Amino acid sequence: MCTNITELENFQMFISDILIRNKSILDQTTKLQDACTHLCRTISKAATSCGCITIDATKQQYTFSENTSLDQVKELMKTHVNGKLCENCQELLEKELGRVLFYLSAIANTFDVSLSDVLQKEKYRTELLGKYSLK
Numbered sequence: 001m002c003t004n005i006t007e008l009e010n011f012q013m014f015i016s017d018i019l020i021r022n023k024s025i026l027d028q029t030t031k032l033q034d035a036c037t038h039l040c041r042t043i044s045k046a047a048t049s050c051g052c053i054t055i056d057a058t059k060q061q062y063t064f065s066e067n068t069s070l071d072q073v074k075e076l077m078k079t080h081v082n083g084k085l086c087e088n089c090q091e092l093l094e095k096e097l098g099r100v101l102f103y104l105s106a107i108a109n110t111f112d113v114s115l116s117d118v119l120q121k122e123k124y125r126t127e128l129l130g131k132y133s134l135k
């Protein structure tokens with residue numbers, strides 16, 4: 001876990017050093033939106049163009065008996081994804097996730113926010129609520 005935090009801090013410093021073109025917060029926020037759009041499109045294309053996965057969306061069941069445990073609820077909730085990404089789609093997904101992280105880091109840098117701190121605070125809040133956070 002500590003290795004990831006160090007990598008995140010290093011990545012944020014790296015972005016700070018190399019970011020010249022998209023220094024404006026307006027460029028950074030619109031680039032983040034664009035990266036998120038490409039991420040979603042990559043997932044769609046894995047299903048519609050490549051076909052390595054299928055997305056079978058159905059209504060989620062939100063009503064359970066009072067005897068249903070949260071672990072059972074977790075098992076019953078669906079991702080709606082069937083199959084596994086092929087090597088090519090996996091690579092594209094990782095590339096788009098990287099772009100999201102890039103612009104997220106740029107925005108954090110603009111406001112002097114440490115993503116490592118954000119990660120730790122979010123983890124702490126989530127741990128406090130545990131499964132009841134319902135994210």
Ligand SMILES: [Zn+2]
Pocket residue numbers: 046050051052053085086087088089090
């Ligand atoms: Zn694929």
